[in-house]
Amino acid sequence: MQDEWKIVYTSDAIKDKKKAYESGYKEKIQNLLNILKEDPFGSYPPFEKLAGDLAGAYSRRINQQHRLIYYVYKQEHMIKIISMWTHYE
DSSP states (O other): OOOOOEEEEOHHHHHHHHHHIIIIIHHHHHHHHHHHHHOTTOSSSOOEEOOGGGTTEEEEESSSSBEEEEEEETTTTEEEEEESSBOOO
């Protein structure tokens, strides 16, 4: 069994996390983070590979409006969370 993926956060993601938790999405976000720790490319819940300014990043839905956006660094076995609130491109 391979080790869990390490998760790091940008300063914006830390601010988003606080806002999202206060808005009632704590459990949903924690579930998504646990899924990412196990396998950032797992098929459920579905993820979207982003393009444009966020080319190389991935997105998973928190709800209809908000997304968890992250980069995967395979060699470092690390995931960088860049946003947990507004979906921007």
